[in-house]
Amino acid sequence: MGIYVYMLRCADGSYYVGSTTSDDLARRIDQHNAGSYKGYTFSRRPVVLVWSEHFDRITDGIAAERQVKGWSRAKKEALVRSDWAKVTELSRRRAGRPKQS
Template identity: 60%
Template sequence: MGAWLYILRCSDGSYYTGTTRADLERRVAEQQAGHFAGYTQTRTPVVLAYSEYFDRITNAIAAERQIKGWSRAKKEALMAGDFARLGLLARTRRSSSAHGSRRGAARRSSP
């Protein structure tokens, strides 16, 4: 049984990413009505900004977890279907994290 991955644009401009095996329109209506305690309940109205169907629920959940870790810019590129920008943003993040601070680096002790 498959599942939907979806991104909602909330009234405060934030994004909520979720998955459902249920009918997508019904799930969005439930989110809109505040049926689920949590993030979207106090951020209605919500608008469906992106959806993608997966043949397997495990793939939808894996994509949800990945997207939840993305920057706002990457989410917006995905929603716009701008895959070139999405790839560029992914490369930019990888290269910046490779040159980031070196926390926990060993300190030299004085002789």
């Protein structure tokens, strides 16, 4: 079965990251565009799929979704471009500050 994690570019230029266990990702995107569910994308239609990845294990997909949701706009755009060097660069801590707990 598995899970798809996907990113949409909304009409206002913002990004939405979501997931679906449906085997039909195109149908899920159509649901976003139809406004089937009131949520983030409802007032930001139309939306366009800009990135997706399939995970065999649902737990891996959920972890990836949460991770990407926390990324900066620049890092999300690097992912969309498959610019892995930029994704890596944007992953580094700024100014060498230690991670705060």
